[in-house]
Amino acid sequence: MKDLLFSWVERNRDWTLNVLEEYLKIPSVSATGEGIKEAQGFLLNLLNGLGFKTRLIETKGNSLVYAEFIVDETFKTILFYNHYDVQPAEPLDEWISPPFSLTERDGKLFARGASDNKGSLMARIAAIKAFIDEKVQPPVNVKFIIDGEEEIGSPNLSEAVENSKDLLKADLCIWENGSKDEEGRPEMILGCKGIVHAELKAEGGRQDIHSSLGTMIPNPSWRLVWALASLKDKDEKILIDGFYDEVIPLGDEEKEYIRHIPFDAEEKLKLYGLKEFILGLADKRLLLHHLSSPGLNICGLSSGYEGPGHKSIIPKEAWVKLDFRLVPDQKPEDILRRLRAHLDKHGFHDIKIENAGGYPPARTDVNHLFVRLVAEATKEVYGKDPIIYPWMAASGPMYLFTQRMPCVSAGVGNPESNIHSPNESIYIEDLFQGVRHIIQIMIRLRTTTD
Numbered sequence: 282m283k284d285l286l287f288s289w290v291e292r293n294r295d296w297t298l299n300v301l302e303e304y305l306k307i308p309s310v311s312a313t314g315e316g317i318k319e320a321q322g323f324l325l326n327l328l329n330g331l332g333f334k335t336r337l338i339e340t341k342g343n344s345l346v347y348a349e350f351i352v353d354e355t356f357k358t359i360l361f362y363n364h365y366d367v368q369p370a371e372p373l374d375e376w377i378s379p380p381f382s383l384t385e386r387d388g389k390l391f392a393r394g395a396s397d398n399k400g401s402l403m404a405r406i407a408a409i410k411a412f413i414d415e416k417v418q419p420p421v422n423v424k425f426i427i428d429g430e431e432e433i434g435s436p437n438l439s440e441a442v443e444n445s446k447d448l449l450k451a452d453l454c455i456w457e458n459g460s461k462d463e464e465g466r467p468e469m470i471l472g473c474k475g476i477v478h479a480e481l482k483a484e485g486g487r488q489d490i491h492s493s494l495g496t497m498i499p500n501p502s503w504r505l506v507w508a509l510a511s512l513k514d515k516d517e518k519i520l521i522d523g524f525y526d527e528v529i530p531l532g533d534e535e536k537e538y539i540r541h542i543p544f545d546a547e548e549k550l551k552l553y554g555l556k557e558f559i560l561g562l563a564d565k566r567l568l569l570h571h572l573s574s575p576g577l578n579i580c581g582l583s584s585g586y587e588g589p590g591h592k593s594i595i596p597k598e599a600w601v602k603l604d605f606r607l608v609p610d611q612k613p614e615d616i617l618r619r620l621r622a623h624l625d626k627h628g629f630h631d632i633k634i635e636n637a638g639g640y641p642p643a644r645t646d647v648n649h650l651f652v653r654l655v656a657e658a659t660k661e662v663y664g665k666d667p668i669i670y671p672w673m674a675a676s677g678p679m680y681l682f683t684q685r686m687p688c689v690s691a692g693v694g695n696p697e698s699n700i701h702s703p704n705e706s707i708y709i710e711d712l713f714q715g716v717r718h719i720i721q722i723m724i725r726l727r728t729t730t731d
């Protein structure tokens with residue numbers, strides 16, 4: 282079965298490239314709303330043509346495209362999460378070829394969305410067409426959920442997923458995208474950190490006041506600085522009561538996977554122009570700390586006069602923008618509640634928490650049978666063991682799916698794909714390897730449906 286399907290991939294390279302070319306022509310930029318309807322129509326049409334049952338899932342924003350191909354109710358079901366929206370192409374003058382026209386150069390395909398995320402979706406669709414064209418019954422049921430707002434933070438995804446629970450039922454979710462590392466090893470990401478963002482605000486008088494009165498009038502900048510200093514010590518320990526209560530220590534397997542992630546601290550120092558990392562850590566200990574620790578970061582801090590020279594005032598207000606990065610099983614609502622309690626306990630009743638929000642971390646059991654099957658399928662196609670990240674340090678709405686099923690990333694990117702940047706690209710051969718990867722994952726899952 283595999284040989285027949287893999288030979289389809291070779292015989293139909295033009296079909297795959299032509300459809301991808303048409304798809305990439307659509308400037309589906311969620312930030313501006315351009316091309317959104319067109320991209321929806323394109324996908325509905327394409328998936329309908331392949332025999333999928335399709336529909337739009339309406340939201341307050343851009344609708345999601347849903348498609349399903351149910352082969353046999355008793356089979357396992359694979360759910361592909363992708364997004365049809367892209368980042369704006371600006372600055373346009375930095376593109377060597379036009380962003381919304383697929384251009385081939387040096388074995389690569391250039392266009393906005395080539396990697397993030399239209400190429401990976403194309404690999405998935407082509408894999409299923411291989412089964413259909415070769416009249417091989419797909420060994421799993423297939424569902425697609427294709428987001429139209431991923432690049433603007435998927436503000437409506439949570440509600441849509443909640444309202445479509447039955448529709449989205451599946452046994453395994455293949456996450457939107459994936460990449461090879463610098464040495465061509467495929468990466469498999471099984472989760473991500475959560476995030477809480479919040480602004481703290483200290484308020485003083487109605488307006489800025491002469492600083493000679495600083496021995497009389499409380500200064501909101503000091504109030505905020507003292508409050509901030511109470512939140513974290515110099516050893517990076519977050520001092521909020523109960524902050525670490527829900528943290529699940531890494532399992533032995535998770536530690537083992539992290540130990541196998543290639544990481545060159547010296548190179549990273551050069552990359553960022555730094556002399557040292559946090560706590561003087563280096564190499565594997567640094568990586569372990571980085572992936573396993575929750576964090577509290579100051580993103581922006583402002584108060585009073587910031588122009589040239591001096592201005593003697595007590596500022597009328599001070600604010601800071603914070604983000605917490607959460608690890609399993611911390612929850613945003615607990616963190617915000619504890620932050621409020623901490624401020625109150627330390628006498629900072631006057632400091633307000635504003636514009637707070639976020640979402641929880643996502644975790645897949647690294648020992649799940651399907652994680653092993655995908656890892657095996659990956660090795661079979663790429664000829665190399667995948668680099669497995671129990672979760673990545675960045676955050677995303679993956680928890681919506683890991684709460685319901687194991688979730689694994691797969692895709693056609695590479696470290697120089699320039700996602701979100703000018704001259705985004707993928708390697709042509711990575712696209713076809715990506716098609717074979719999905720075929721192999723589907724074949725592998727079949728072994729569990731008997």
Ligand SMILES: [Zn+2]
Nearest residue numbers: 397432700701
């Ligand atoms: Zn993106």
